[in-house]
Amino acid sequence: xxxxxxxxxxxxxxxxxxxxxxxxxxxxxxxxxxxxxxxxxxxxxxxxxxxxxxxxxxxxxxxxxxxxxxxxxxxxxxxxxxxxxxxxxxxxxxxxxxxxxxxxxxxxxxxxxxxxxxxxxxxxxxxxxxxxxxxxxxxxxxxxxxxxxxxxxxxxxxxxxxxxxxxxxxxxxxxxxxxxxxxxxxxxxxxxxxxxxxxxxxxxxxxxxxxxxxxxxxxxxxxxxxxxxxxxxxxxxxxxxxxxxxxxx
Numbered sequence: 001x002x003x004x005x006x007x008x009x010x011x012x013x014x015x016x017x018x019x020x021x022x023x024x025x026x027x028x029x030x031x032x033x034x035x036x037x038x039x040x041x042x043x044x045x046x047x048x049x050x051x052x053x054x055x056x057x058x059x060x061x062x063x064x065x066x067x068x069x070x071x072x073x074x075x076x077x078x079x080x081x082x083x084x085x086x087x088x089x090x091x092x093x094x095x096x097x098x099x100x101x102x103x104x105x106x107x108x109x110x111x112x113x114x115x116x117x118x119x120x121x122x123x124x125x126x127x128x129x130x131x132x133x134x135x136x137x138x139x140x141x142x143x144x145x146x147x148x149x150x151x152x153x154x155x156x157x158x159x160x161x162x163x164x165x166x167x168x169x170x171x172x173x174x175x176x177x178x179x180x181x182x183x184x185x186x187x188x189x190x191x192x193x194x195x196x197x198x199x200x201x202x203x204x205x206x207x208x209x210x211x212x213x214x215x216x217x218x219x220x221x222x223x224x225x226x227x228x229x230x231x232x233x234x235x236x237x238x239x240x241x242x243x244x245x246x247x248x249x
Contacts, residue, residue: 013041024055032056035066043070044078051090060091071102076109083117087127096127107138115142116150123153132163143174151178152186159193168193179206184214188222195233207236211243219244 016034019027028049034042043066049056050063064085070078083102086095100121106114119138122131136157142150155174158167172193178186191206214222219240226237 013039013045016042016045020049020055024049026055028055035069038073040070040073040075040078043067043073044075044081047078047081060085062091064091071105076106076111076114079103079109080106080111080114080117083114087117087121096121098127100127107141110145112142112145112147112150115139115145116147116153119150119153132157136163143177146181148178148181148183148186151175151181152183152189155186155189179209182213184210184218188214188218188225192225192229195229200232203233204236207233208239211236211240216244216247219247 013034016027016031019030028046031042031046031049035046047063047066047070048054050059050066052058064082067078067082067085071082079102083099083106085091086099086102088094100118103114103118103121107118108114115138119135119142121127122135122138124130136154139150139154139157143154151174155171155178156162157164158174159171160166172190175186175190175193179190187206187210191203191210194200194206195203210222211219223237223240223244226233226240229237
């Protein structure tokens with residue numbers, strides 16, 4: 001049975017999101033009803049809770065279908081999420097070529113996540129021909145929109161001179177913005193540059209935050225970098241190794 005909605009509640013997507021915090025099951029019924037009535041933002045939200053299994057039984061295949069419906073309705077984020085499903089095989093077969101198509105539609109609409117995900121495919125040549133100049137453009141646009149992960153990657157392109165003239169000063173600025181916006185990879189990037197400059201007073205706090213907030217894959221990669229960075233960072237390498245061991249238990 002669907003939770004009955006008045007017309008004004010159908011379009012109150014913010015209210016539906018708030019309802020998820022207190023009554024996820026009730027909220028899921030309300031979201032389903034709103035999605036069935038053609039509210040695009042509710043269709044997008046329904047896809048997300050179906051992916052997460054929040055207030056409703058998880059079903060990635062049905063989530064993918066709702067993302068597709070919302071994308072047809074013009075939702076840039078739905079195109080992005082449909083791209084994610086296609087890229088990672090959530091709810092169906094992997095199709096990175098089609099994922100790139102949907103990321104591009106989200107990017108064309110100015111969505112930061114669409115720009116970021118398209119940039120990643122362009123950078124790695126998955127689903128599209130590798131094109132570092134276009135990847136750089138995607139990261140820069142997303143960074144300018146305030147996307148923390150893209151700030152870090154834009155900084156990397158500037159630091160390493162990928163598809164652009166090297167600009168270490170600008171790179172550090174973007175690493176700092178990424179770190180301050182909460183991206184653990186940005187925190188690590190900033191810390192490593194500061195360590196190279198000998199500004200060790202700032203290095204420790206950023207490395208510690210990155211260690212606590214980073215995921216396991218990041219920690220493994222960061223540990224390799226720290227182990228090769230010289231004796232000044234070996235204490236941090238030991239902390240990262242201990243963190244990895246603890247999380248694997």
